Amino acid sequence: MTPPAASLNFLVKARPQKQFTKPTKLHTDTIIAMLGYAEIVVAFFCLFLLLWRWRWNKHSPVINWPLFGMLPGLLQNASQVPDFATRLLKHYGGTWEFKGPWFTNMDFVITADPANIHHILSKNFSNYQKGPKFREIFDPLGDGIFTSDSDSWRFQRKLIQSMIKNKKFELFLEKVSRGKVESALIPILDHVSSNGIEVDLQDVFQGYTFDNVCFMVLGFDPNCLSIDFPQVAHAKAFDQIEQSILFRHIQPESCWKLQRWFQIGEEKKLSSAWKIFDQFVYQCISSKREQLSRSKTQKMKVEEEKFDLLTACIEQDDEGGEMNGSTKSTKFLRDMAFSLIAAGRDTISSGLTWFIWLVATHPSVEAKIIEEMKEHLVVNNEIMLGIDEVSKLVYLHAAICESLRLFPPVPFEHLCAIDSDVLPSGHRIDPSTRMLYCPYAMGRMESMWGEDCLEFKPERWISEKGRIVQIPSYKFIAFNAGPRTCLGKDMAFIQMKIVASTIIWNYRVQVVVGHPVLPRVSIVLHMKHGLKVRVTRKAH
Structure with a gap:
């Protein structure tokens, strides 16, 4: 075989001498040496990556790669982020640095350690805010x-708290929740039951x-819940906004x-989608x-059964006082309404979905709920679904808490x-530093x-005296903690109890055989494939 140097000399001699300078043996050896060094560098880099991978595989469930960090591992587990985070938090003792x-x-730093969460949300609350990145x-x-943070957040919290504690709104909440059950939920379930179809x-x-949330916040019922399941533009737009915000979480900031x-x-x-929902x-x-x-011109008072939060906000502002005209801004009303709709729509629907699935797959739990309902709700073989009545259902309350422990509607907060x-x-x-805490992982910590x-x-939620364990x-972070504890906690329980009692008392729910039940990667913990069931009317 011809040596490389000789081969180069042959090529040079075959060309016009005036265009090329004949390389010396020193030049040729230098080129060969450089090629050899490049191969060594590449081989060393590959070996370094292999050793790095081996080292992290040996001690950690996720690899901190040079240049790429831990992002490849996160993307590899993108379809199961809540469970992936749970495994990591268990491995690292409750707190992990990504x-x-x-x-x-x-x-960012993510934690499921109750002591850390108590520190962040309560003891050192003033040091942890949503921050500009979250707002972006x-x-x-x-806003x-x-x-929001600081004074803006405190002002809005005080305002919303005063509105939802208003007796007029409590009556309105009960009327809306029961009315939608009777006018829409029961007819739909009766329809699929009588026709033997999946839903x-x-x-x-x-x-x-x-x-419900549009009616309670804005005083307007979009009528999304009907037998033909109509495509309502602003409801669809709301779903798209939620999906797009999720993409902002999983993409580098520069990309989105x-x-x-x-x-x-x-x-x-x-x-x-933003434009469509804003128009609405x-x-x-x-x-x-x-x-x-x-109404003001005609000196008429707003009826108690129509006292939505938008009405409460505008009327409270008209009374003057501490609000000082701040809520007259249309932008303020829009931002408040948007936040309240976001809080009351997906979180409650997620909680109901996981709860009904758990009850449907645990017959003994369903039987205990029915026995409790017979004792406290049934009058002449009909159930009474008022706020006072459902508040007596201790076991149902415990079952909902247990469901929220395992499947909190918001799996991550930051x-x-x-x-x-x-x-x-x-x-x-x-x-x-960005701080994340993971309610989903917390419910899975031994x-x-x-x-x-x-x-x-x-x-596990009921004491020996038959009361709810506090x-x-x-530790039970489904409704947040500290000063930012969810203002709508009681409202959520009322709506869930009314819907759950109606379904459990009137229908037998069977999950379709072979239907996969998995969490979907989203800001709110929905089911990836929905909850396909068959329902059958019970005879009482």
Whole structure:
């Protein structure tokens, strides 16, 4: 075989001498050496990656790759993020530091440690806020209560709390919840029962809660829940907004901002959906103001059964006082309404979906709920579904809590540190660090709930005296904790109890054989494939 150097000399001699300078043996050897060094560098880099992978495989369920950080592992488990996070948090003792790709600012600390959560949400509450990054990701919500901090947040919380504690609104809540059950939910379930067809209960609950929350917040019923399941434009737009915000969580910031700049991909869909939903909300605000103006001119009082939150907000502002005209802004009303709709629609529908599935697959739990209903709700073989009546159902309340422990509607929450801090677990937190806490993982920790933590056992919530066991909010975090504890907690329980009691008393629910039940990757913990069931009317 001809040596490489000789081969090069032959090529050079075959060409005109005036165009090329004959390489010396030193030059040729240098080229060969450089090629050899490149091969060595590549081989060394490959070996380094293999050793790095081996080292992290040996000690950790996720690899911190050079340049790419832990993002490849996250993307590899993107279809099961809540369970992936649970495994990691168990492995790391409850708190884990995620390292994103270099120069992407995707690092964060995630925890399921009750001591850390108590510290973040209560003891050192002033140091942890939503922050500018959160507001940017959730910018469709505007400056509502979920994205605001400090004085703005305190003002809105006080305002909303005063409205939902109003006796007129409590009566309105009961009327709307029962009315939608009687006028829409029961007819739909009777229809699918009599025709022996399958129905996706997740879609049913989505329609129920969207109608309810729009009526309670805006005083307008979109009538999404009907036998033909109509495609309502603003309801569909709301779903798209939620999906697009999810994409902002799983993409590098530069990617979705680039899409937003050029109005392409998911950001283009978001802009279109945002515009549609805003038109709906602004139209409702305009109509409500006209209605109240006419009532005021005619010196008529708003009927108690029609006292929605938008009405309460405008009327409270008209009374003056501390509000000082702040709520007269249409933008303020829009942001408040958007946040309240977001809070009351998907969270309650998610909670109902997982709860009905758990009860349908646990006959003994269903039997105990029915026995309790017979004792407290049934009069002349009919159930009474008022707020006072459902508040007596201790076992049902326990079963709902147990369902929310295992499948919290919001699987992840996040905040941002203002100043440096040290968590009770010993982890150091730098200023501007993104902090995530994981309610989904917390419900699956043996250290908190025992070895049977994955079992659906409502009994764990009931004391020997037959009362609900009071679990600290930083351990049972489905409704948040500390100053940001969910204001709508009682409202959520009332709606869930009314719907659940109606279904459990009147129908036998059977999950379609072979139907997969898995969490969907979303901001709210929906079922990936819905909840396909067959329902049969019970004879009482």
